[in-house]
Amino acid sequence: MATAVNATTDRIAPPTPSKSKFKLALCQLAVGADKERNIQHARQVIDRAAGEGARLVILPEIWNSPYSNDSFPVYAEEVGGGESPSTAMLSDAAAANSIVLVGGSIPERSEGKLFNTSFVYGSKGELLGRHRKVHLFDIDIPGKIRFKESEVLTPGSDLTVIDTELGRIGVAICYDIRFPELAALYAARGCQLLVYPVAPARDLSAGYHSWGHSALVDPFGRVVAAAEESEAIIHAEVDLDQIAEQRKGVPYNDQKRSDLYSLLDLTR
């Protein structure tokens, strides 16, 4: 069923988070071909970020494997039914550090298919939710770059809104950011933060040259904190009350002209 979303009346209020101010860390990891090393390295970086005060820690897209269609089937893990050293580490790291952890993404195998999936853990190590990338990165720019995730991966079919103790988070992955309808639906569902695990650190010896430059951006589009190309942990403070104030001050979400256009939520 398709439901027209009226941002003024249909906004779903999030539950009150345990803290309105907290520190987050964007971990722009260097990723290599050695999976075990990638997992150990991610664990060390999560521990460091939490040790430096972050309560919400975010990893990049595909942090346990090189970003390539050849690698995805080799590095993929079955989560739940099978052995998954990557998500076991994420759950353990979240509990050990008492943090909310958006675990970037890993190639996930499920029922014979492969997905690009982000697993999100709460501060007791519990799995809060998962996002399977819904817009696969399929581009072909003649003479420049050709990448077709869809040759190997299956797109997810769910939007992902997760209530955490630090607020309501809409999760999507990398190329998903180019589709503003998704962000608008997340906003209409009351998300206070949108998290898009994107590139790891730039590595010009890798098959795909990710861009790096992980960033935290506020409701006015201002870059609050950002990395360069290389491996980094970027710390920044999030103030949910301030975000709510900023949204109230320029209330464009409540000023949409639903008599002229509307957002259809096809999942409802």
Ligand SMILES: O=C(O)CCC(=O)C(=O)O
């Ligand atoms: O949107 C882009 O420019 C890059 C997307 C990408 O690298 C990805 O989705 O993995």
